[in-house]
Amino acid sequence: MSTVDTVSAVGVNGLLSIFISLLCIGLSWWALQNLKLDLLIRYPKSAAGKLLHLLFAIVLGHFVSNFLLDYIRWTQSIRFMF
Template sequence: MEIYNSLGMDAAISIFSHIFFIGVTFYALQAFRMEQLFKKGRTFQIQLIYILLSIAIGSSVSNFILDITGWSRQLPYLFT
């Protein structure tokens, strides 16, 4: 039963991490003036780019953090 609790906890942490970093990335992307790269009146496309970039970058950062965390938990096995 403990393995199921561990898997559930890892899943919850992963979901929270992804959502958190996607939100932080979306906030950070607001500092860029991407409107100048697009044609005028393309509001929907600009918003879509912000969302897709936020998901791509945020998920990558979240995966990196989760990988580093997992690997650091496995380091003690190197010395056994």
């Protein structure tokens, strides 16, 4: 594997990570729309309530995307077993 191939693979992995992370954050935002934040937050329609909703989506999306990216790496490393 040449240096150009290695650099290209690193770039593709970076783009894949960004895409999966943004996708998971978007899915988390969509899923959290059904959460009744008015039970936890005094004013869920305020700027602070919306910011908290966004931060929940980012944290949840981060954990989900990390799991998916780890799973992809694990499945790719299985080929080195044999």
